[in-house]
Amino acid sequence: MSEEIGALVEQIAKVEREEQATVPETLNEQLEHLDAEQQALLLEALPLEGRLQQWERIPEEERSDVLVELGADTRLTILKAQPFNALESLFSGFSPEDLIELSDDLPDEFIEIALRQMDQKQRQYFEDSNQFTEKQIGRYADHDLLILPQNAKVYDALRLLRRHIPECTDAIFLTDRAGRYAGTVPVQSTLSTPGHIPLTELTDEEAKPLAAETSLEDSVDLIEKSEYVLLPIVSEKGMLIGRMTLKDGLQILREEHEAEMMAQAGLSEDEDLFSPVLRSSVRRATWLGINLITAFLASWAIGLFEGTLQQVVALAVLMPIVASMGGIAGSQTLTLIIRGIALGQISRGNLGPLLIKELSVGGLNGVLWAGAIGLIASWWFADPMIGVVIGSAIAINILAAACSGVCIPVILDKLKIDPALSGSVILTTVTDVVGFVTFLGLGTLLLL
Amino acid sequence: MSEEIGALVEQIAKVEREEQATVPETLNEQLEHLDAEQQALLLEALPLEGRLQQWERIPEEERSDVLVELGADTRLTILKAQPFNALESLFSGFSPEDLIELSDDLPDEFIEIALRQMDQKQRQYFEDSNQFTEKQIGRYADHDLLILPQNAKVYDALRLLRRHIPECTDAIFLTDRAGRYAGTVPVQSTLSTPGHIPLTELTDEEAKPLAAETSLEDSVDLIEKSEYVLLPIVSEKGMLIGRMTLKDGLQILREEHEAEMMAQAGLSEDEDLFSPVLRSSVRRATWLGINLITAFLASWAIGLFEGTLQQVVALAVLMPIVASMGGIAGSQTLTLIIRGIALGQISRGNLGPLLIKELSVGGLNGVLWAGAIGLIASWWFADPMIGVVIGSAIAINILAAACSGVCIPVILDKLKIDPALSGSVILTTVTDVVGFVTFLGLGTLLLL
Numbered sequence: 001m002s003e004e005i006g007a008l009v010e011q012i013a014k015v016e017r018e019e020q021a022t023v024p025e026t027l028n029e030q031l032e033h034l035d036a037e038q039q040a041l042l043l044e045a046l047p048l049e050g051r052l053q054q055w056e057r058i059p060e061e062e063r064s065d066v067l068v069e070l071g072a073d074t075r076l077t078i079l080k081a082q083p084f085n086a087l088e089s090l091f092s093g094f095s096p097e098d099l100i101e102l103s104d105d106l107p108d109e110f111i112e113i114a115l116r117q118m119d120q121k122q123r124q125y126f127e128d129s130n131q132f133t134e135k136q137i138g139r140y141a142d143h144d145l146l147i148l149p150q151n152a153k154v155y156d157a158l159r160l161l162r163r164h165i166p167e168c169t170d171a172i173f174l175t176d177r178a179g180r181y182a183g184t185v186p187v188q189s190t191l192s193t194p195g196h197i198p199l200t201e202l203t204d205e206e207a208k209p210l211a212a213e214t215s216l217e218d219s220v221d222l223i224e225k226s227e228y229v230l231l232p233i234v235s236e237k238g239m240l241i242g243r244m245t246l247k248d249g250l251q252i253l254r255e256e257h258e259a260e261m262m263a264q265a266g267l268s269e270d271e272d273l274f275s276p277v278l279r280s281s282v283r284r285a286t287w288l289g290i291n292l293i294t295a296f297l298a299s300w301a302i303g304l305f306e307g308t309l310q311q312v313v314a315l316a317v318l319m320p321i322v323a324s325m326g327g328i329a330g331s332q333t334l335t336l337i338i339r340g341i342a343l344g345q346i347s348r349g350n351l352g353p354l355l356i357k358e359l360s361v362g363g364l365n366g367v368l369w370a371g372a373i374g375l376i377a378s379w380w381f382a383d384p385m386i387g388v389v390i391g392s393a394i395a396i397n398i399l400a401a402a403c404s405g406v407c408i409p410v411i412l413d414k415l416k417i418d419p420a421l422s423g424s425v426i427l428t429t430v431t432d433v434v435g436f437v438t439f440l441g442l443g444t445l446l447l448l
Numbered sequence: 449m450s451e452e453i454g455a456l457v458e459q460i461a462k463v464e465r466e467e468q469a470t471v472p473e474t475l476n477e478q479l480e481h482l483d484a485e486q487q488a489l490l491l492e493a494l495p496l497e498g499r500l501q502q503w504e505r506i507p508e509e510e511r512s513d514v515l516v517e518l519g520a521d522t523r524l525t526i527l528k529a530q531p532f533n534a535l536e537s538l539f540s541g542f543s544p545e546d547l548i549e550l551s552d553d554l555p556d557e558f559i560e561i562a563l564r565q566m567d568q569k570q571r572q573y574f575e576d577s578n579q580f581t582e583k584q585i586g587r588y589a590d591h592d593l594l595i596l597p598q599n600a601k602v603y604d605a606l607r608l609l610r611r612h613i614p615e616c617t618d619a620i621f622l623t624d625r626a627g628r629y630a631g632t633v634p635v636q637s638t639l640s641t642p643g644h645i646p647l648t649e650l651t652d653e654e655a656k657p658l659a660a661e662t663s664l665e666d667s668v669d670l671i672e673k674s675e676y677v678l679l680p681i682v683s684e685k686g687m688l689i690g691r692m693t694l695k696d697g698l699q700i701l702r703e704e705h706e707a708e709m710m711a712q713a714g715l716s717e718d719e720d721l722f723s724p725v726l727r728s729s730v731r732r733a734t735w736l737g738i739n740l741i742t743a744f745l746a747s748w749a750i751g752l753f754e755g756t757l758q759q760v761v762a763l764a765v766l767m768p769i770v771a772s773m774g775g776i777a778g779s780q781t782l783t784l785i786i787r788g789i790a791l792g793q794i795s796r797g798n799l800g801p802l803l804i805k806e807l808s809v810g811g812l813n814g815v816l817w818a819g820a821i822g823l824i825a826s827w828w829f830a831d832p833m834i835g836v837v838i839g840s841a842i843a844i845n846i847l848a849a850a851c852s853g854v855c856i857p858v859i860l861d862k863l864k865i866d867p868a869l870s871g872s873v874i875l876t877t878v879t880d881v882v883g884f885v886t887f888l889g890l891g892t893l894l895l896l
Contacts, residue, residue: 012797037673041793045795047805168618188612191613224699246695246697250672250701265780265783271784277808280809285817296769310761316764321746324743325736331713332715335710335712336713345489347455349454349460349461350494353722357725369737
């Protein structure tokens with residue numbers, strides 16, 4: 001399904017390569033059929049010049065929607081290339097919800113332009129949402145709700161339902177005169193109840209509104225557990241400020257997954273395929289720098305044994321094996337524990353047994369691979385003592401890795417640092433240093 | 449929210465430690481309030497003995513639901529500890545949908561027991577779903593649908609809606625006499641149309657059913673793009689076999705994310721915190737073995753330069769830095785390209801410009817870090833030539849990493865191998881070997 005974007009990129013590249021003045025009719029037709037999300041994917045996949053040309057091909061009335069779907073870096077490259085009056089008409093197409101999505105990474109001057117195009121009520125919506133942080137569900141509240149006053153009757157509900165049901169709706173919300181949330185009425189129950197019955201008699205007592213301060217992650221959990229396809233979002237003072245739907249939940253999950261994947265490689269989630277070179281370089285340099293420190297630590301550990309290395313060069317040759325086995329075994333334990341922490345399953349109550357279990361697994365694999373690698377190394381360097389040294393070092397390093405794999409994420413979590421981000425760097429540093437020191441230390445003791 | 453599982457684990461551990469005969473009333477009350485999913489999380493978080501005791505505390509009528517929620521390894525440890533007659537009553541609580549979820553990792557003998565407890569229709573549902581693979585949405589079709597014959601009128605729809613609306617429903621589906629899918633009627637339109645109008649006049653021509661063979665991933669995309677909260681699933685022959693809801697979409701996304709995270713560390717998605725030691729060890733050994741091969745390749749590359757290392761031991765000390773910088777820079781490019789491939793954005797049309805952009809970013813960072821590390825190494829070993837050697841090696845390795853980061857995932861994808869799984873191992877092998885050969889090769893040329 002998504003493959004077609006790649007095919008379009010190829011056709012557009014061909015048009016440019018052959019310097020054709022106009023886009024062939026067949027390609028044009030395909031481009032016209034793209035929805036806003038696909039247009040955004042296409043723009044992100046095009047190098048800067050091609051991207052701006054493709055932008056011009058998008059009908060003006062669709063451009064605002066495409067802009068909302070774009071990754072932040074791509075969006076900025078396009079906005080910066082627009083003349084001022086184009087911006088004004090572009091920004092007049094934004095709903096307050098769209099503008100909130102954009103505002104996280106849009107310079108203030110652009111926000112100002114957009115706000116000037118809105119009416120009083122829309123500006124109010126924007127200000128209301130803007131009170132919440134990027135991690136709170138209140139920020140992303142959308143306003144497509146079925147709302148009735150607390151004293152409404154079933155026939156009021158039916159009249160409302162007949163007029164229009166917004167996408168992703170299976171409940172009507174009641175409010176008091178001040179606009180405070182006063183209950184959830186399932187659509188189903190209004191259909192099977194006589195018209196004169198007050199809606200308050202149909203409210204679902206089990207239904208709980210979503211506090212606007214709830215984190216995005218918890219919001220997804222809550223809507224997944226609820227029996228509805230949407231939840232009302234309620235401010236601290238009890239005001240009904242909007243809704244969250246299951247579809248929002250899907251989008252939040254996707255974005256969190258993507259951000260996590262990027263962050264694990266030290267990338268910004270805004271980074272697109274053709275983010276400006278300088279911008280990308282600066283961002284990535286930070287992560288390289290952090291990892292450099294850990295690499296220097298490993299070097300320092302090796303440096304402690306310069307004398308040994310000079311006499312037994314085989315040790316230098318085998319070093320990467322000790323480090324690699326420790327790193328891999330450790331990251332297996334680490335991944336398991338990080339998932340456990342994310343699911344709330346780890347506590348002092350099971351930390352002891354967990355450590356024992358991981359040390360047992362490490363012990364078994366340590367013995368297995370220590371034996372295998374010891375034999376290979378003995379044969380390679382025709383010296384059984386080399387085999388003993390590397391075998392012992394690997395067994396010890398795998399055990400140390402199991403221990404670190406359990407403890408590092410637990411400690412990071414206690415310190416409120418996300419173990420999914422920094423756990424792996426710290427773990428590798430530990431397994432490198434422990435591995436090199438054990439291996440070269442044993443070498444010094446047994447081989448000199 | 450999920451933290452409470454950890455707290456419960458701690459309290460249960462305390463009860464066991466103090467060898468209390470019964471669980472305190474306050475704890476018991478908390479345990480009774482858990483839903484099936486939380487019960488499952490708790491069981492997974494408990495070591496084997498505690499797990500079986502906690503299982504006994506779950507009311508019998510809730511046990512089937514908890515079993516469905518459990519991770520595969522935990523489920524097996526519990527089932528194996530049950531006497532045969534307990535299994536029969538346990539398995540009589542399964543719906544065909546539940547049994548399908550379990551059947552992927554349940555031994556056939558258990559499936560047989562469960563099928564024997566079902567009536568003819570349920571067995572048929574199970575067989576129908578079981579035709580599809582674990583990756584096809586047809587396998588997970590659920591049967592809670594509003595269905596009317598093609599010739600039904602609006603008042604038939606209203607009668608149906610008044611009786612019962614299943615969770616996550618905003619459309620009624622029409623079928624012909626043979627049970628073939630014949631159209632989607634939005635609930636909304638039945639509410640605003642006179643009763644005598646045939647439903648066929650209200651079918652949404654834009655609504656497309658989901659082919660049962662569709663992959664889980666594509667199904668989530670399709671339901672996200674649709675205007676409904678559920679989609680009808682239709683077999684190759686056009687039969688309406690079930691539905692997929694937005695909630696199913698959320699669950700699929702979560703499971704795919706988790707499986708991917710585990711697979712990247714060479715873990716099985718079935719692995720639980722307290723999976724049996726032997727089982728875990730065997731599974732993890734495979735991944736350690738694969739990585740061992742790549743580590744031996746790196747060692748072999750170093751082994752080519754034994755003579756050089758003997759004379760300039762500083763090179764042995766600095767080796768990890770060259771490898772680490774290449775690996776980190778490469779994995780940044782790799783992550784970006786893997787995301788691009790997943791979104792369908794990469795094709796021959798933009799591969800050239802992408803390579804140029806990544807080489808530019810690599811070039812900038814290469815020059816920056818080559819300079820910094822070169823200076824530090826010169827000072828550390830009081831030899832400017834060491835600085836020149838490591839600086840050049842790092843610059844070359846970062847460029848090679850950028851190139852590999854673009855090419856490796858593209859090639860893997862062409863070979864139909866998931867680059868998210870094996871890309872990183874292959875990349876590290878390349879950057880290790882290139883790094884060591886360049887570094888030690890330059891050292892041989894310039895320092896001897």
